[in-house]
Amino acid sequence: MCEKPPNFERPLVKLPHSNPYLTSEEAAIILHTTVNTLAKWRSQGKGPAWRDHGNIVYHIDDLHEWSRGQKRTVTRPKYDHLSTEKQEKSDDK
Secondary structure, eight states: OOOOOTTOOOSOOOOOOOOOOOHHHHHHHHHOOOHHHHHHHHHHTSSOEESSSSSSSEEHHHHHHHHHHHHSSOOTTTTTTHHHHHHHHHHHO
């Protein structure tokens, strides 16, 4: 088996065209999500950077940068802080 170089990074997908600006539909495919999720993220100020060129577009480099920033090595429960608060309250009794 061939080993990958230490700084190897596989591209997310190969674009079917040379235009670096992608529609929401294309961006959703690349990020393995839905157009509705992208719209929700935009309204919440989350997700990858986007541009308004008369219609919503995403630059491929922004998608890659955002995706790299989502890399996680540890799973942390979403409401972990609540269990800590409950424990502190029970300790006060």
